[in-house]
Amino acid sequence: MRSAFLFVFLITTALPAMAGSAYDSVFDLPALPDPARYGNVLISRSTRSSTHPSVSFSHWVHRQHYTCRVCHFELNFEMKTNATEITEAKIKKGEYCGACHNNQIAFGVSDDTCAFCHTGNLGATDARFPELKALPKARYGDKINWVKSLKKKLISPKQSILDEDYEPIPFDKVLRLEPEWSGIQTRALFPHLQHTVWLDCADCHPDIFNIQKKGTRHFRMDYISKGKFCGACHLTVAFPIQDCKRCHPDLK
Ligand code: HEC
Ligand code: HEC
Ligand code: HEC
Ligand code: HEC
Ligand code: HEC
Ligand code: HEC
Incomplete structure (x- = not known):
């Protein structure tokens, strides 16, 4: 009730003034x-049911070196914490973290490295964050503008670790997504290129978005802010929903 009321209030009265x-x-x-x-x-x-502390994983440490596609397409990590069946045995066989944490690309699994991953601490990488201070700034989230960082080649994340010659399919279509409700200036822009430099088509199609234009139903902010559609990434890893204007350039 409360959110339905607020929603109607927002689009009819409050939006222009807020x-x-x-x-x-x-x-x-x-x-x-x-x-x-x-x-x-x-x-x-x-x-959580073993005597080892939980494992901390930092996106900003890794995305400087690898695109999302490497982990969320090639290595099959789910885009949802605790959804992937990662086990120590699989890591030692070279799956999941073990595709890189193998003593060749990055530190491997041995008695002196357990605690590098099993920190039980979300802030385990805090002290390294200043390493990013030269990258262009954004207003919210990790406050790094990853679009500009990539464009200016300040970072060059690998697109693939399985196929040396992989190049993303060039797909440069910008979609204008119109609200279900008419009469408000909230057209959202969806630029394919800014996504396909990081992601595989299969990271979004067909599970998150229908591939037909306007095929996605109930495309609304209340769903997005609960983790659906754009919210699958833009609440936790890509710049957050608070940064309205990056998606709604017309919003005052
Ligand atoms: C080096 C590997 C790696 C890279 C690169 C990577 N991720 Fe992840 N991501 C993970 C792992 C591991 C998890 C946790 C999965 C699990 O617990 O099942 C995760 C979880 C997530 C989640 C869920 C977060 C949450 O709070 O639940 C999102 C969203 C996500 N990744 C998006 C991205 C995006 C977008 C990119 C690229 C900008 C990216 N990831 C790059 C490994 C990676
Ligand atoms: C590169 C990071 C990394 C290193 C190094 C590492 N682990 Fe893990 N380990 C993980 C991840 C990720 C999981 C899955 C965590 C979860 O789901 O709770 C895991 C899970 C586990 C589990 C849970 C049960 C199971 O069989 O999967 C145990 C026990 C464990 N690790 C022990 C160790 C020990 C002992 C070491 C050192 C010899 C070690 N780990 C080193 C990342 C690592
Ligand atoms: C695609 C390769 C790749 C995958 C997959 C990967 N890592 Fe890493 N990881 C790296 C590289 C390379 C570094 C070193 C980066 C650096 O120091 O800037 C690193 C660094 C780290 C660090 C050190 C951060 C610090 O404090 O300096 C931790 C911890 C870590 N990874 C945990 C994990 C865990 C846990 C997983 C699986 C859930 C994982 N990584 C999956 C490549 C990977
Ligand atoms: C990651 C992109 C993204 C961000 C960031 C974002 N939106 Fe949206 N928004 C959308 C999409 C997609 C739609 C649905 C299509 C449309 O209405 O244009 C939408 C729809 C809307 C609508 C239309 C009514 C509704 O609920 O669907 C309003 C109002 C709105 N957004 C306001 C905001 C405000 C205010 C912010 C900042 C707090 C914001 N949005 C941030 C993508 C975004
Ligand atoms: C980050 C998510 C994301 C990625 C990655 C992505 N798309 Fe899309 N795609 C969308 C969204 C959102 C729409 C609009 C859906 C709607 O209107 O219901 C869309 C629509 C489309 C459409 C229909 C466009 C139209 O005008 O009718 C095609 C074709 C398409 N995508 C192809 C691709 C291809 C090919 C790739 C990989 C090169 C790709 N997409 C990667 C999110 C994505
Ligand atoms: C699968 C993950 C994912 C989904 C789903 C997703 N995005 Fe993104 N988006 C990203 C990543 C990663 C970037 C690169 C910037 C960053 O990480 O902050 C990005 C960048 C953008 C940019 C470029 C901003 C700029 O400054 O140029 C826009 C606009 C955007 N997204 C809008 C949307 C909209 C609208 C939707 C939903 C229709 C959406 N995104 C869905 C991951 C995603």
Whole structure:
């Protein structure tokens, strides 16, 4: 009830007058963590019932070196914490983290490295965050503008670790997504290119988005802010929903 009321109020009365920060409560946006911890996750699916601390994983440490596609397409990590069946045995066989944490690409699994991963601490990489200070800034989230960082070649993340010659399919279509409700200036832009430099088509199609234009039903902010559609990435790893204007350039 409350959110339905707020929603109607927002689109009829309040929207034109509101400043960015006031939207947070309307859409029930999750509070943002400290920038150094934005995109950090604690994996505890199996460790919660073992004597080993849970495993911390930092997106900003890794995305400087690898695109999302490497992990979320080639290596089959789910885009949902604790959804992937990662086990120590699989890592030692070279799956999941073990595709790189093998003493060749990065430190491997041995008695003196257990604690590098099993930290039980979301802030395990805090001290390294200043390493990113030369990258272009954004307003929210980890406050790094990853689009500009890539464009200016300040980072050059690998697109593939399985196929040396892999090049993303060039697909440069910008879609204008119109609201289900007419009469408000909230057209959202979806630029394919800014996504396909990081992601595989299969990261979005067909599970998150229908491949037909306007095929995605109930494309609305209240769903997005609960983790559906754009919210699958733009709440936790890519720049967060608080950064309205990057998707809605017309929004005042
Ligand atoms: C490169 C990171 C990494 C290193 C190094 C590492 N682990 Fe893990 N380990 C993980 C991840 C990720 C999981 C899955 C965590 C979960 O689901 O709770 C895991 C799970 C486990 C589990 C849970 C049960 C199971 O069989 O999967 C145990 C026990 C474990 N690790 C022990 C160790 C020990 C002992 C070492 C050192 C010899 C070690 N790990 C080194 C990443 C690592
Ligand atoms: C080096 C590997 C790696 C890279 C690169 C990577 N991820 Fe992840 N990502 C993971 C792992 C591991 C998890 C946790 C999966 C699990 O616990 O099942 C995860 C989880 C996520 C989640 C869920 C977060 C949450 O709070 O539940 C999202 C969303 C996500 N990744 C998006 C991305 C995006 C977008 C990119 C590229 C900008 C990216 N990832 C790059 C490994 C990676
Ligand atoms: C695609 C390759 C790749 C995968 C997959 C990967 N890593 Fe890494 N990881 C690296 C590289 C390379 C580094 C070193 C990066 C650096 O120091 O800047 C690293 C660094 C780390 C660090 C050190 C961070 C610090 O404090 O300095 C931890 C911890 C870590 N990875 C955990 C994990 C865990 C846990 C997983 C699986 C859930 C994982 N990694 C999957 C390549 C990978
Ligand atoms: C990651 C991209 C993204 C961000 C960031 C974002 N939106 Fe949206 N928004 C969308 C999409 C996609 C739609 C659905 C299509 C449309 O209405 O244009 C939408 C729809 C809307 C609508 C239309 C009514 C509704 O609920 O669908 C309003 C109002 C709106 N957004 C306001 C905001 C405000 C305010 C912010 C900042 C707090 C924001 N949006 C941030 C992508 C985004
Ligand atoms: C980050 C998510 C994402 C990725 C990655 C992605 N797409 Fe899309 N795609 C979308 C969205 C959102 C729509 C619009 C869906 C709607 O309107 O219901 C769309 C629509 C489309 C459409 C229909 C366009 C139209 O005008 O009718 C095609 C074709 C398409 N995508 C192809 C691709 C291809 C090919 C790739 C890989 C090169 C790709 N997409 C990667 C999110 C993505
Ligand atoms: C599968 C993950 C994922 C999904 C789903 C997704 N995005 Fe993104 N998006 C990213 C990543 C990664 C970037 C690169 C920037 C970053 O990481 O902050 C990005 C960048 C963008 C940019 C470029 C901003 C700029 O400054 O140029 C826009 C606009 C955008 N997304 C809008 C959307 C909209 C609208 C949707 C839903 C229709 C959506 N995204 C869905 C991952 C995703």
